[in-house]
Amino acid sequence: MKNVLDPLTQGQRYPHAALPDFVTSRVERYFHERVQQTWGGGHIMRGRLPGADALHLSSNDYLAIARHPDIINRTADTLYADGNGLLMSAVFLRGDCPLSLFENRLAKCMHAEAGVLCQSGYAANIGLIPAIATAQTPVYLDMMAHMSLWEGVRIAGATAIAFRHNDASHLEQQIARHGQGVVLVDSIYSTNGSVCPLVEFANVCERHACVFVVDESHSLGTHGPHGAGLVVELGLESRVAFRTASLAKAFAGRAGFITAAADFQEYFKYSANPSIFSSTLLPHEFSGLDATLSVIEESDERRTRLAASAAWLRERLTELGYNLNGSESQIIALEAGTEQRTIVLRDALEARGIFGSVFCAPATPRNRALIRLSAHAALTDAELERVVSVCRDIRSEVELDKWPSTRRLGDELSPRRRSRERTEADSAVAA
Structure with missing residues (x-):
């Protein structure tokens, strides 16, 4: 089959502001180097x-639960009843609102003291890293760690130090060279499906008093008792400081989550920019996620x-x-x-x-x-x-x-x- 590039836009074209060379040159380079030279005019x-x-x-x-009737019906019922609700940042929410109720329920499922619901897994990671690392903090990342973790380090202004994929010995060498800091891994790596040897990494983190952060985006729902994740399956809840996850994977929704201690939950909500400066999820999204959690817990x-x-x-x-x-x-x-x-x-x-x-x-x-x-x-x-x-x-x-x-x-x-x-x-x- 010929690799033909589909048109990016169709129909009437509207006038737009002229862009300077430092912008147009980047766009032109993309089309020349990638689309034409590498992809043969296709995409x-x-x-x-x-x-x-x-x-x-x-x-x-x-x-395979995205079309589960329990999830669809709960979501639809709430949408009809509440519409899009109150559009505001979560910092303005009070009491036993749908946000806090779901945070508490998912945290309990994951054997965590508390949790923070974010707009996405990406928002969770770029919010968490600046909340725990400064420009003076060494942050150690698996070479294959998700891009959102690397971006969180960049936003924090911290020093990113890579170690070889799933190589706990190389991590320990890096820590010995650069000192105590934060260690970031994925429980299951999204690119190739490899599984992190979490116990080995927990041991290294404990020996050097490092903060251990595990992104469970691709193991939450699929692994552990009632889908609680790989950290719970391995009994590492007390040895992993923070777990993050995208709820756009097994949860088939659009949100992110961070497990934390109760005092950190409070600190994060009123300190992290993605929490302060983004609107909270909508009522039907809370209902859908809550129904999804029930389905996942019963999906052995x-x-x-x-x-x-x-x-x-x-x-x-x-x-x-x-x-x-x-x-x-x-x-x-x-x-x-x-x-x-x-x-x-x-x-x-x-x-x-x-x-x-x-x-x-x-x-x-x-x-x-x-x-x-x-x-x-x-x-x-x-x-x-x-x-x-x-x-x-x-x-x-x-x-x-x-x-x-x-x-x-x-x-x-x-x-x-x-x-x-x-x-x-x-x-x-x-x-």
Whole structure:
């Protein structure tokens, strides 16, 4: 299929203010370097339109509850009854309002003393980091930590110090060099589905009295008792200072959350800019999230099905020669490498009705672009077989044997090759 760029706008064009060269040059560079040179005049994010029989593996609705009648009915009832409610910042809310009631309920589910509901997971992270770190605070981040965590460090004016992915020993080396600070990790990494060894990192943080922050966006709802998350599953509640999460994943909504002590909850609400200067959620959103929490708490069968389906899919794709880069979760990445190869992979999958999510720079390092397949609890055995069958059939078409990730597969690397890869990883960290 020809990679044709869909028009960004249609219909009548309206006059707009002329922009100076320092703006237009950036826009022109994007269209020249990425759209024309790299994507061949098309767009890596816009391929085929899904047909009626398309299999969507691009949604973060891991438990397949976005259309659950209990959630839809509660949301609709509140919308009809209250409309959009009072539009204001949450700092003006008082008493047992829907906000505080839901915060208390979700915090209890996560075995936390208190919590703060934010407008998004991004807002939670860019609000939390400046609230706990200053320009003098070393902040240690996994190389693959979510961009919102890196952005929070930038806003705080703190020093960002990267460590190799899931490497607790390298973290400890960095702390020994730079001193006590804040450690930021994801429980499950959104790019490749790898799981953080949280116990190892908790041990390092305790030895050096560091503040441990875990983003549970991709494990809240899918892991732990009643979906309480990976931190609770591992019994680390008292060893992790803060947990953040986007509720746009398993919760199938639009909000973010931070677990904290009760005094920190108060401090954050009246100190963090995203809390002060953004309007609170709307009444029907509170109702929808509250109904969603009830569904999630009762979804053990969905969690079991999700885990089994994802494990089966990972095993079959690994047997076919795909390097899944250590995925242990519902997130499965097919790393084609260059953006050009990723377009070929996208088109091969979509031509056969399989639609995943394209991840490329800045979401991934340059030349490590990929298609992310997100498993969900409603996938049937036949649909899982279909994914595997398609991935089997396209191996030659996408030149799987030429992917850099394929060449990295296995443990048969020579000592010289392992040394070179470690040097490259160290260089990436330093950058």
